[in-house]
Amino acid sequence: MQTPADLIDETYDVLVAGAGVTGICAALAAARQGARTVLLEPRPFIGGNAATGLCIHTFKTKDGRQVVRGLAQEIVDALVEQGGAVGHVPLPEGYVHSVTPVDADLFRMQTTAMLAHAGVTILYNTALVDADMRQDSIERVLVCSKSKLGYLKARVFVDATGDADLALRAQAPVRTGWSGSGAMQPVSMMMRVVSVDTRRACQALSEHPPAWATKRGESEPIPVYFHGTFTRWNGVLRELGIYDHDDHQFWTNTVWPDQLNFNGSRLAHIDGSDPIALSRATVALTEQLHKLGAFLRAHVPGFEHASFIPNAFVGVRETRNVRGLYELDESDIRAGRRFDDAIGQGCFPVDIHHPDGKKQEHIDIGGDGAYDIPYRALVPQNVRNLLVAGRCISVSEYANGATRNMAPCMTTGEAAGVAAALCSATATPCAELPMARLQPALVQAGAYLGEVVRA
Ligand SMILES: Cc1cc2nc3c(=O)[nH]c(=O)nc-3n(C[C@H](O)[C@H](O)[C@H](O)COP(=O)(O)OP(=O)(O)OC[C@H]3O[C@@H](n4cnc5c(N)ncnc54)[C@H](O)[C@@H]3O)c2cc1C
16 A cells, blocks of 8 residues: 655645635635645546536626626636627526626636646646644645545645535534535536527527627627526426426526527435535436437427537535634625625525425525625634635525625635735734735735725
């Protein structure tokens, strides 16, 4: 049996585990602060769930005020230039008021280039498996790269794994699933549809006014986002055995006139942090989407000549959330609450896919339509040199229905990256980082912290 040695013989300033939207922003932000930064990703590509073909939700409040800026906006701007995005498009009806579809491959290419340009070391095919602690600090992490175990050392760590894998290994307290039951929102697999007539498909399927946009340099608007239910086809879908319930909801987005990203599959009672359950779900959802494609081709106008490509991996909505110095909860979102230690704002409402897989629930944000995200929700209890960002920050089950979306994930990722770099440079425990240092650094980096301008 091999004894693990240092995988790379140096101590990084900041180590970011997980290269979804959160980890990408965290690593970029840390490196731009001058931190020597390493980013770990078990898959051979970055993007995480953003690699599956999803709209970024959401930059603007119901009144059209933009509260998410910083790196998230910089990435969208770069994608608009390349034809990989159409900016923020108003959605006339729905629980979300503006949508930001992006092409997943162009997103991956753009952010890979940005990370390389910022000097981030990206380690693909490398998963974090354990943490070596010295008292209440992480000294090094054990990683599994291709057929090799090894250690990586850093001064400050950011858990952007979505599953709070690093926080768990560092013995920070975490909540797994819903308190009491441990239930988790269902998992889904996205599907890419090519050679589809998106206008006719939208006409046939959309039950609400779609979001239309015209790409830079083009003249024809395309339906970049629409949603609805399959209620009209309940009978045939039941016969085909695709779902275990009626009135299934779906969402589509695109930046191309002849392609759609289709969010229309679902499987309940899967623990997304369990590799065995996820493997089972991968097989089941690939089959569900194979059947859904055949149904769409046979029954829905616009799909007659389409091809259907289920994504390579399962999208996970929730697993673990760290217990931090503050737990953002439903009442904070309902009130549109303000915090002195805000590191950014969220404006996506609570969106809960119930663990039974059969229904969905939305809760609007109160106040002016945005809530502050406090720094303390990124700081786990009991570990001095760890920050948590993205899907697994310290939030209640319901608040997670808001913060798990990509715009807030990018906001917390950027904030964690800047904070980690500052903590590393000044040997400050994460819990003790003064807001008088962090907030101006975030503002200078282009982030928006809400109405209180912290100078
Ligand atoms: C079906 C579905 C539809 C959705 N629709 C939308 C939508 O329309 N708009 C929207 O904004 N949001 C949507 N979301 C939510 C959103 O996509 C995710 O919550 C968000 O992308 C999470 O980002 P993340 O970077 O925190 O986590 P992830 O995207 O999960 O990234 C985590 C990364 O960490 C890596 N990782 C995991 N474990 C380890 C480890 N041990 N060591 C190192 N790396 C590790 C993973 O490989 C992954 O790349 C949807 C989610 C699902 C499942």
